Amino acid sequence: MTLKNIYTDCPIYKGSLISLRQTRLEDTEGLLKCYSDEKAVPFFNSDNCNGDNFHYTTLERMRQSIEFWNFSYIHKYFIRWTIISNDTDEKLGTIEMFHRIADDEFNHYGLLRIDLHSYYETEPIISDILQIANDNFYEAFDVKAILTKAFPYATERISALSKQGYSPLGKKFMIYDDYYIIEQK
Structure with a gap:
């Protein structure tokens, strides 16, 4: 699958614990949780998001975000997938992924954002998400490396990143700290 195809036919990915399906308006109530x-x-990556911290308390605000995410998909800015439990069909959160074009050393890198309900901020769930990303996103987004953020207190996330082959970036990404990287093998 190539970058242009992922924006015309968004795939569904299935891991051992979760599945990823493009976020839809019908996910509003489940994602509001x-x-x-x-x-x-505090675990959400809101770097470079124009002040949005992604703390939504109304169905209307959640719906507006999903409409913006769908607008962004149509215009090929990024893709948001809903993270769905394979066992319960519960919506656990979302991930976002995009191919970054910039005049810096991180040009043509993928940026992965992971937003999970705190109950699901666990190493097994995050590892399953990362495994899907590692297996599919280099080709799907035509990137040579994937960057993602994990704050120092995100111990479950950091454990999952380490187990999936990610390592600390060791420097700022743009003006931001706490990024991890994995390069295509």
């Missing part, structure tokens, strides 16, 4: 979770908000 994640985005209204005050314990989850």
